[in-house]
Amino acid sequence: MLVKANTDSSASLNTEQLKQLQQVSQQFTPLQLAWASGYLAAKSENPGNQVAPSAEASTAAKLTILYGSQTGNAKGVASQVESAAKSAGMQVSTFNMADYKGKNLKNESHVLVITSTNGEGEPPDDAIALHEFLGSKRAPKLPNLNYSVLALGDSSYEFFCQTGKDFDEMLSKLGAKALSPRIDCDLDYQQPAKDWQDTVLKDVASQLKATTADVVQLPLESANSSQTSQYSKENPxxxxxxxxxxxxxxxxxxxxxxxxxxxxxxxxxxxxxxALGIFPLNDKALVADIAALLKLDVSESVSVNDKETSLEQALISDLEITKLNKASIVAWAELADNAELTSLLANAEQLRDLINGVQFIDFAKKYPAKVSAQQLVATLAALTPRxxxxxxxxxxxxxxxxxxxxxxxxxxxxxxxxxxxxxxxxxxxxxxxxxxxxxxHNNNFRLPENPETATIMIGPGTGVAPFRAFIQQRSAEEASGKNWLFFGDQTFTQDFLYQVEWQAYLKSGELSRMDVAFSRDQAEKIYVQDKLKAQGSEVFAWLESGAHLYICGDMSRMAKDVHQALIEIISEHGQKSAEQAQEYLKQLRINKRYQKDVY
Missing domain, CATH: 2.40.30.10 (Translation factors)
Structure with missing residues (x-):
């Protein structure tokens, strides 16, 4: 029986009752919530009797979706899968991994894992605790669990989809059975994710009975009830x-x-x-150069995603021509019939260098192939937002x-x-x-909830961007927490981004202090990590006092160097070993006190 809205006000919970119910329900596991739902339903039918739900109701199989998302892509896919599962009549629960207790996996029957990979093979911040738990001796055996993994990543990185691979391997080792093989998605993930969704939900549906359980819809918290915009990635x-x-x-x-x-x-x-997603357009002049190189007519009609358009328009607005990926290189290799290119595909390091080093036009010059307009379109990946x-x-x-x-x-x-x-x-x-x-939306890069909490922000170059937003927000809120910014670039006179604004914030006291490193203003190059170490004692004191730490910018060098500097600071001033310093930082990340926005 579906519990519908009741116009009788006596049937509704008052504000205090609803608050008590929400507080109590947050303490329950998913199975306990199912039990309580049955119990309350039975109670409403037989108010004078202590009737408990049947054993079948308390152990009913259901689908659980777990997502780990750094920037929101995995969360978005999880939401779409949840909607499709509910439309198919399944009982489904969706959790951010940060909000899910790993030991509850032993009570699950069917789990879908949707996760991105952060940095160089690391789990996203909200997946760290679950990832660590499943790799530990505390993880339970899972012989009754059926699962499937959708991994999101970028093939230009060495550890492509590593977190998804990790979860797949760990669940398998714990005895869980794969419903369907793991799917590793590149930047153009929408269609592979949809195909995985359709396949895996069909498999789940064949094993689960469509739920006919009572559904009780509680009002959302007021903080979540505000009207949202109609615009999104799908509708920019x-x-x-x-x-x-x-x-x-x-x-x-x-x-x-x-x-x-x-x-x-x-x-x-x-x-x-x-972050702001931008749908870019490719340069018309570059499109003309590609067409000339391949001896193709830009006005020729082609089909892209079952839509007819000109080759020129497809290359400008629909297809990726400035960034290579592995799938496009493989497809081109079949057309080019080039031994050198075929050999290169077997060398992961050389392939990565190629992906990161040239655009399509340079690639096509080096490995020529005779292709039709439609073959070219079929080879290239979809143009993705930045x-x-x-x-x-x-x-x-x-x-x-x-x-x-x-x-x-x-x-x-x-x-x-x-x-x-x-x-x-x-x-x-x-x-x-x-x-x-x-x-x-990026819930893994947020200001502290408490306005009195101090922040340490490290953002060289354009990595300073989100910290401009942070200080604007704290200024508007008149937050009392101290703010410390580390900024670096090449030269003071040419590259001090937003210098006047920072000086104004320093004068007003809204920016407590600012340390700058201009690498080319002296014979010996100085970077933000050097400034951090020079102020190591105070940096550690801020951390010990509860400060939140943020890094934004280049992942391959700066973020690594800053992380290493932090380990050295914590080791020296906290009198810890390197391993203990690593654990210190890991706990900061799990507690949302060490957050990164790196690229």
């Missing part, structure tokens, strides 16, 4: 550029732009720490969103190559031009 908002201003000096080696975008009438809201850390707080800028974008540019012979999104935003968009955008 077409926004207008308000400003696009260079903020590095004339003689800088870098081009960095401050970009302001109008969100008026969109209903879009975001928090400091979130994410940029938001550099503003809506408490300050209201219906705007600000970005700090560095131009990606390099030479290939005599040819200049630009990054797809940075070239689009910086070189081709001007004031009043339009761009399609959406918000990618």
């Amino acid at each position: 908002f077409t926004a207008t550029i308000l400003a696009n201003q260079k903020i590095t000096g004339r003689d800088s080696n870098k081009v960095v732009q401050h970009i302001e975008i109008d969100l008026s009438d969109s209903g879009i809201t975001y928090q400091p720490g979130d 994410l940029y850390s938001i550099a503003s707080s809506q408490a300050d800028v209201e219906e705007e969103v600000h970005l700090t974008v560095g131009l990606v540019e390099y030479q290939v012979g005599d040819e200049q190559r630009l990054g797809c999104a940075s070239g689009f935003l910086i070189e081709r968009l001007q004031e009043d031009d339009e761009v399609r955008v959406f918000i990618e």
Whole structure:
């Protein structure tokens, strides 16, 4: 029986009763909640009798979805799978891994794991505890568990989809049985994820009886009941550029732009720490060069995702031509019939260097193939949105969103190559031009809930962007917690991003202190990690006093070097071994006091 809304106010819980029910229910495991649901339903039918639900109700098989998400992609897929499962009549529960107790897996019958991989093979922050638990001696045997894993990743990284592989291996070792093989998804994950969803839910449905359990819908907490925008990654908002201003000096080696975008009438809201998704367009001149190289007519009609369009439009708005991936290289190798390329595919390191080193046009020049327009389209991956850390707080800028974008540019012979999104935003968009955008919420990069908590922010170069949003937000809230910013770049005179703003915050006391490292202003290069170590005693004292620590920027070098500096600081000033310092930082991450936004 589905419990429907009752217009009789006497049937509703008052505010205090609802609060008590929510507090109690949060203490229950999923199985205990199922038991309690049956018990209460029976109680309502027989108020004078102490009737307990049947054993069948308390042990009813159901589907549990666990997701680990750093930027929101895995969470989004989990939500779609949950909706599809419910539409198929299944009883389903969905949990962020950070909110799920690993020991409860022994009570589960069917689990779907959806996870991204963070950094170099690390689990996302909200999956760390569960990942560690399943790899420990405390993990229970799981002979009655059926599972499947969907792994999200980026094949340009060495440890592609490693966290998904880890969960698959650990669950298997604990005796769980795979419903279907693990699927490893690249950046273009939407269709593989949908195919996995359809396959695995069919397998689950064949094993589970569609639930006919009573459903009780409780009102959501007021904090979650606010109206949300209709715009999303699947339905982006077409926004207008308000400003696009260079903020590095004339003689800088870098081009960095401050970009302001109008969100008026969109209903879009975001928090400091979130990212803005940008749907870029490829350069029309680059598209013409590719067509000329392959001797193709840009006006020729092609089919992309069952939609007819011209080759030119497909290459501009639908397909990836500035970033290679493994699937495209494999498909091209079959067309090129090139022994060198075939050999390269067997060498993971060389393949990674190729993916990260050249764009499609340079790849096609080196490994030529005669292809038709439709074959070219079938070879290339779908053009994916790019994410940029938001550099503003809506408490300050209201219906705007600000970005700090560095131009990606390099030479290939005599040819200049630009990054797809940075070239689009910086070189081709001007004031009043339009761009399609959406918000990618990042609950793993958030200011402390307590405004009195101190923060240490480490953001060299464009990595300083989210900390501009942090300080704007804390200023608007008049938060009393201290704020310490470490910033670095090449030179003081040319690359001190937002210098005037930081100086104003320092003067007002809203920024407690700022340490800067300009690597090329002296003979010996100095970086943010050097500044950290120089202030190691005080940094450790802040951490011991409860400060939250944040890093944003380059993953491959800066984040590694800063992490190592933190280990040295904790070892020296906390009198700990390197292993104990690692554990110290791990606990900070689990407790959301050490958060990273790295790329």
